Amino acid sequence: MSDYRKAKVNKGSGGWGGPLTIAPSADKPIIACITGGGIHPVAQRIADLTGGEAFDAFKSTVKFDQMACAVIDCGGTARVGVYPMKGVPTIDIHPTSPAGPLARFITEEIFVSGVKPENVEEA
């Protein structure tokens, strides 16, 4: 299967970074949702637009090198840094800016925040 499309993710109100282009591939098909409480609507929207597979990373194991992107609801310290550090495009639901010991990994090319479903569009 190579029937993947791209999606553009823009920062939302009060957000930071991006826009990011999310492009799942056969090697990286997973839209990882690292929010707890199931698949967040932002992750579902990205999956719907790209053909990627939305995946609850707290329910089942997924390797970060299979992630097309990571959708998080981080309050600003840990998850905002971990996925950028691993090279995974990272989308925070909350409007956070780079902070914490891992702030050096958080750049506009790999991180966007304050994202709501309407900030995700076809690319």
Added chain:
Amino acid sequence: MALGRVKFRTEVVAVGPLAEEFRAAGILVLFGDGVPEELADVAVVHRPTTDVEDLVVGDVLVAEGEEMRILAVGDVVNENFRQLGHLSLKRNGQADAALPGDLCATEGPIPPLSAGAEIVIHAAGSATP
């Protein structure tokens, strides 16, 4: 000030190799057992032995004899705590949470933790016994 009743108790099951970097910055990052590996790398992973209760200002988190009194609770702290066992405790002495996930506590060190250590959260002590 005396400690109040125990509202939460948990046991450390693992400490990630990058957790020290956060500890050195005065930040204690907790995640519940079952967290994805890449988050376990930066966190103190724990397994609660009680139910989770919402945290409020005045609660005291105790680890390795170090008492950390809570000064501010960010807007998403309790949601993170309930859903993921996740806390980002910062010993910054701030009475306002700068970030929505911040749990601010009295200034001081974050004690080094290892598997088997216990973390207890007490309610604020009351004047009556």
